[in-house]
Amino acid sequence: MPETPRVIVAGGGLAGLVATRHLAGAGLDVTLFERDETVGGRVRTRERDGFRFDRGFQVLFPAYPAVQRELDLEELELRRFAPGACLARSNHRSTLSDPLREPKTLLATLFNPDISFGDKLRVARLVAELGRTDLETIFEEPESDASIETSLRERGFSDDFVGNFVAPFYGGITLDRSLSTSKRVFEYTFRTLATSEAAVPAAGMGAIPAQLADEVRSVGGTIETGTDVTAVSSDGTSADSDGGVTVTIDDDEEIDVAAVVVATDPPAARGLTDVESIPTEARACVTQYYELPPGTDLETGGRLLLNAGGEEPNHVTPHSEVAPEYAPDDATLISATYLGEREESDEELAAITRDALESWYPERRFDDLETLRTDRIGFAQFEQPPGIYDRLPDARAPDGPVYLAGDYTQWSSIQGAMKSGRLAAKAVLEDLSG
Numbered sequence: 473m474p475e476t477p478r479v480i481v482a483g484g485g486l487a488g489l490v491a492t493r494h495l496a497g498a499g500l501d502v503t504l505f506e507r508d509e510t511v512g513g514r515v516r517t518r519e520r521d522g523f524r525f526d527r528g529f530q531v532l533f534p535a536y537p538a539v540q541r542e543l544d545l546e547e548l549e550l551r552r553f554a555p556g557a558c559l560a561r562s563n564h565r566s567t568l569s570d571p572l573r574e575p576k577t578l579l580a581t582l583f584n585p586d587i588s589f590g591d592k593l594r595v596a597r598l599v600a601e602l603g604r605t606d607l608e609t610i611f612e613e614p615e616s617d618a619s620i621e622t623s624l625r626e627r628g629f630s631d632d633f634v635g636n637f638v639a640p641f642y643g644g645i646t647l648d649r650s651l652s653t654s655k656r657v658f659e660y661t662f663r664t665l666a667t668s669e670a671a672v673p674a675a676g677m678g679a680i681p682a683q684l685a686d687e688v689r690s691v692g693g694t695i696e697t698g699t700d701v702t703a704v705s706s707d708g709t710s711a712d713s714d715g716g717v718t719v720t721i722d723d724d725e726e727i728d729v730a731a732v733v734v735a736t737d738p739p740a741a742r743g744l745t746d747v748e749s750i751p752t753e754a755r756a757c758v759t760q761y762y763e764l765p766p767g768t769d770l771e772t773g774g775r776l777l778l779n780a781g782g783e784e785p786n787h788v789t790p791h792s793e794v795a796p797e798y799a800p801d802d803a804t805l806i807s808a809t810y811l812g813e814r815e816e817s818d819e820e821l822a823a824i825t826r827d828a829l830e831s832w833y834p835e836r837r838f839d840d841l842e843t844l845r846t847d848r849i850g851f852a853q854f855e856q857p858p859g860i861y862d863r864l865p866d867a868r869a870p871d872g873p874v875y876l877a878g879d880y881t882q883w884s885s886i887q888g889a890m891k892s893g894r895l896a897a898k899a900v901l902e903d904l905s906g
Contacts, residue, residue, distance in 0.1 A: 479900060480505060480719050481733045482701035482744065485513020486886060487877040488735030489684035490542055490893025491900075495733075496693030498901055504693065505721065507700035510678075511685050513737070514852070515886070517676030518845075522800030524676040528759040528847045529644060529789060529809040532680065533661070535668035537607060538890035543683060549674040551795035554774040555665070559586050559636055560832040561781025567773065568637060570666075577773075586780060591633040598627065602663040610660045611883055617858035620646075623655035640778035643786045647755040647811050647853055654858045657883060674797045680886075704732050704744045706872025716873045731900050734870070735877040735893065738854055745870040749863055751854040751880050756813040760821050761791075761845040764804040769793075770833075777832070784824050785810050805844075818846045853884040867896040875899055 481492045484506030492504045510516065516527040531553065534545055556569030556577070566584050569577035582592070618626075620642060624634055634651070643649035646657055673679035685695055703720035719727045734741050742750040770777060770790050777788040785808035792799035792806075799805035808825040816824070822843045829838045861883060867875045877896035882888030 478502070478729060479731045479733070480701070480727065480729050481735055481877070482704070482719070483513065483735035483737070483740075483877075484508070484511035484681070484685075484695065484697065485735060485737075485878070486515060486681060486684065486889040487879065487893040487896070488513075488733065489681055489688060490538075490890050491733045491735060491877045491897045492693045492695070492893075493542075493684060493688045493691060494894055494897035495900060496688060497691040498897075500901075500904075502693045504688065504695045505699040505701050506695065506697045509697050511695065511697065512678055512681035513889075514849075515677050515681055517678030519676075520845075523761070523763075523803070523805055523844060524791075524795075524798045525761050525845045525847070526672070526677045528757055528849045528852060529787075529807065530677045531670040531672055532677065532886060533664050533668065534671055535664045536885075536887040536890075538887045538894070542890050542894070543680065547683065548679055550671040551674055551797070552669040552671040552774075553776065553794050554772075555669050556581070557637065557641055557776045557778045558772045559584075559640075559778050559780040561779075562831045563834050564781075565771070565777075565832060567775070569773075569775070573669075586636045587633055588630055590628075591630055594627060594629055594633075598662070599666045602659055603666065605659070605663060607660060607663060610656050610663075611861050617861070618655050619652045619858055620655050620658045621651035623658065624651070636780040637778065640780060640786055641776070643783075643811055644776065644778075644809060646856065647757050648855075649783060649786060649811055653856045654860060656861060657856055657885075660883070660887075661885075672791075672795050672798075674795055676798070701732075701734075701736070701744065704734065704870075704874055706732075706870070706874050730904060731873040731875065733875045733877050733896050733900065735896070737851060738878065738880045739851070741876060741878060741880070745874060745876065747865050747869045747876065749865045749869065750876070750878075751860065751864065753855040754851040755811075755853045755855055756848075756850045757852045758810040758812075758814045758821065758849070759807050759847045760785075760810075760818065760825065760843060761805065761807045762822070762825065763799075763842040763844050764806060764838075765840055766802050766804060768804040770806070779828065781831075782828070783811070785821075785828060788825070788829070813848070813850060818843060821846070854880055856884055867892070867899040873900075873903065 478501040481504040495502045567580040571578040646653040706717040879888035
């Protein structure tokens with residue numbers, strides 16, 4: 473083992489990487505331990521035979537404040553989705569976009585039969601309203617919370633708008649097609665997407681933690697993968713240079729350090745810290761990747777294909793249309809995402825996807841749809857019902873010089889994870905200097 477570090481970060485997801493970079497950049501001797509062989513946590517990309525598979529359906533919102541602060545977006549070579557979405561049901565597809573950013577969609581959006589003119593006016597009013605809102609205050613406002621559905625109903629949106637667009641679109645974002653998630657998630661993401669498109673790095677979402685890991689090393693931080701923090705014990709005193717917390721590595725090695733940042737997944741973080749306010753109720757999803765012949769065009773214009781006529785799958789993503797680097801030249805890559813933990817076999821899910829596509833594109837057959845990979849993610853997000861943000865722990869919730877970094881201290885998102893890492897590092901630095 474290396475010389476005993478002054479600060480340990482347990483967990484190499486986005487929150488842990490950001491925390492480590494800020495701590496090391498401030499001159500501390502910091503080691504990050506990650507139990508897996510690679511960093512990234514839930515944000516990973518695997519490569520095989522020229523294909524790139526993100527771990528489940530993931531996108532980056534470049535306009536997130538923490539994303540702009542922590543990442544070099546130019547280096548990531550972002551490939552952007554077109555604004556809006558394609559709405560699909562049996563024998564029917566339509567386009568819903570933002571004509572201000574994509575003028576060529578003006579007529580298709582104005583005359584979209586799935587969304588009424590009244591709802592389009594309500595969207596414009598909502599964009600204007602949220603445009604006057606400070607993003608950083610959305611999760612801090614003391615006003616009563618409500619579900620996404622309740623909030624939309626109060627604003628007068630119709631059943632068609634909620635069912636045809638919001639349910640599948642936010643089903644993809646919150647993994648909750650019932651729209652029982654807090655309206656604050658909707659307001660924050662809707663405000664963000666009103667001015668910037670979702671995107672993926674050309675090399676896959678795994679390029680994000682890879683960039684952060686490079687930054688950690690460049691400022692003197694150490695990353696050790698394949699090493700598990702299995703216990704954290706504090707004497708309850710505050711952080712100082714003489715120690716105050718003992719970390720157990722791989723069940724058999726103890727290290728005394730000044731402070732520890734616990735940046736693991738929520739269940740592991742609760743187990744290490746005994747902080748009961750860490751949320752452990754999860755939302756799950758299954759994403760299945762498929763190969764289609766080269767040149768296959770689903771005519772989405774680089775948008776998500778939303779299931780407006782049913783719930784299986786929730787949506788289809790045209791990966792190689794948006795980011796050609798996700799597939800070799802002789803293939804087309806798409807994926808389908810299902811919400812919840814699915815009992816169907818991989819073959820049965822592929823058959824459901826094939827049936828859905830043939831229903832949406834009745835002029836075509838999809839017999840050549842080939843399943844390449846299936847990701848079954850049991851803990852994709854923590855549940856976010858109305859009011860939960862007032863109960864989440866902050867970075868200093870554990871006893872002694874133990875700190876939390878994870879989206880579960882903010883809200884379930886890349887923004888929440890990165891912001892939490894910075895705040896945890898700030899807390900450690902403040903306490904050590906005090």
